[in-house]
Amino acid sequence: MITLASDFGSPYPAAMKGVILQRTDCRLVDVAHDFPRQDVRAAAFWLRETLPYFPSATHLVVVDPGVGTDRNALVVRAGEHALVGPDNGVLLPAARRLAGDADLEYYVIDERRLEPVEPAGAQRSATADSTDPEDATAGPASNTFHGRDVFAPAAAAVHDTALETLGDLEWLSPLEDEPIDLVLPRASLTGERATGEVLVVDDFGNVVTNVPGEFLDGREQIVTNGESVPVGETFAAVPTGERLATVGSHGYVELDVNQERGDEAFDLAAGDRVVLETTAPADCGSDLSDGE
Numbered sequence: 001m002i003t004l005a006s007d008f009g010s011p012y013p014a015a016m017k018g019v020i021l022q023r024t025d026c027r028l029v030d031v032a033h034d035f036p037r038q039d040v041r042a043a044a045f046w047l048r049e050t051l052p053y054f055p056s057a058t059h060l061v062v063v064d065p066g067v068g069t070d071r072n073a074l075v076v077r078a079g080e081h082a083l084v085g086p087d088n089g090v091l092l093p094a095a096r097r098l099a100g101d102a103d104l105e106y107y108v109i110d111e112r113r114l115e116p117v118e119p120a121g122a123q124r125s126a127t128a129d130s131t132d133p134e135d136a137t138a139g140p141a142s143n144t145f146h147g148r149d150v151f152a153p154a155a156a157a158v159h160d161t162a163l164e165t166l167g168d169l170e171w172l173s174p175l176e177d178e179p180i181d182l183v184l185p186r187a188s189l190t191g192e193r194a195t196g197e198v199l200v201v202d203d204f205g206n207v208v209t210n211v212p213g214e215f216l217d218g219r220e221q222i223v224t225n226g227e228s229v230p231v232g233e234t235f236a237a238v239p240t241g242e243r244l245a246t247v248g249s250h251g252y253v254e255l256d257v258n259q260e261r262g263d264e265a266f267d268l269a270a271g272d273r274v275v276l277e278t279t280a281p282a283d284c285g286s287d288l289s290d291g292e
Contacts, residue, residue: 089182
């Protein structure tokens, strides 16, 4: 299968699917197309939490504020998976979760060597047919839609290629430098205090911090940014409309409201600083932390 993820909304993903289906017979699965616009870190977090639940697949990811610039276009082999997308860090947290740093292979897409993208049935011009890497007219049809013109045809070709032979594709070459990295920030934990930040806010308004869930172990209350809130294992641990701290499915502390929006109740947004502490005095330090 090929999975697709982007910040495009609609209808742009349909064009990517059309290009793929012109070139390969595969199952297409949408991960999400409503990632926060141009927010590479948010997309990287959700992909890290989502893609490991898929069987082996090609994962097409386009959250690409640098589209049309000199940033590389990448294919990353991660074990039995391949990820296709821009070299801006968005692929790396998921790739590491899928295979670990030691088992990652990085390839650069030569956009000039890809088969040009045209609408089905359209007659291609002579310049559009060129795959000569020295031909300055060759390359993507659009500098603003590499999802359609670069990443979609690349994903289709990768899907039809055995992963161990990716290096044989004429339009792929090993990445000579290090890829652009993206490291999700770590929370700082010392005794009874955790200092972190909001990684993302989901569509329910749940505030996902980078504080590891173990911080809530054995606690009935915590103080967050100076205000005391109960700790619960479920949203329903508090009455409707009441705030709580809980551990989300990703293993991090969330600040939520039962059946209402936590971001509004706590006045927090992605990137905001969060301080969690107990009512007890701080004691010995702890090395507990998390992140990529």
